[in-house]
Amino acid sequence: MGGIGYFILALIVFAISQAARILTDWWLGMWTQDKYNLTNEDYIGAYAGLAISSSVFYAIRYTTFIKFSVRISKSIFMKLLNHLLKAPMSFFDATPLGRITSRFT
Numbered sequence: 001m002g003g004i005g006y007f008i009l010a011l012i013v014f015a016i017s018q019a020a021r022i023l024t025d026w027w028l029g030m031w032t033q034d035k036y037n038l039t040n041e042d043y044i045g046a047y048a049g050l051a052i053s054s055s056v057f058y059a060i061r062y063t064t065f066i067k068f069s070v071r072i073s074k075s076i077f078m079k080l081l082n083h084l085l086k087a088p089m090s091f092f093d094a095t096p097l098g099r100i101t102s103r104f105t
Contacts (some may be wrong), residue, residue, distance in 0.1 A: 002068070002071055002102040005070060006071075009064070010064055010065070010068055013060055013061050013064045014061055015059055017054070017057035017058050017060065017061040020050070020053055020057045020058075021054050021058075023050055023054075024047070024051055024054045026033040027043075027046060027047055027050050028047060031043040031047065061089075077104070080103065080104065081104075084100070
């Protein structure tokens with residue numbers, strides 16, 4: 001992914017988004033049990049705020065995931081291309097073109 005710093009960042013983003021989802025479910029449970037004796041508008045407002053924040057954190061989570069996935073894919077592709085360009089001619093004589101193309105996909 002680009003080093004330990006990026007891994008820790010991804011781990012934090014995934015943990016926060018999961019915590020937001022759990023908190024939203026927890027609040028829904030508190031609403032159904034009516035533990036805090038609030039009005040329905042208060043419960044709805046808090047639930048809506050938690051649901052929106054959970055959605056935002058999930059969007060950040062998946063954006064981060066896609067960004068890191070593209071970075072990893074590009075790194076693997078460039079390493080493969082570099083090794084392929086340095087391969088001896090005998091490799092290309094012995095290996096069918098379809099197999100080489102398949103490795104890139």
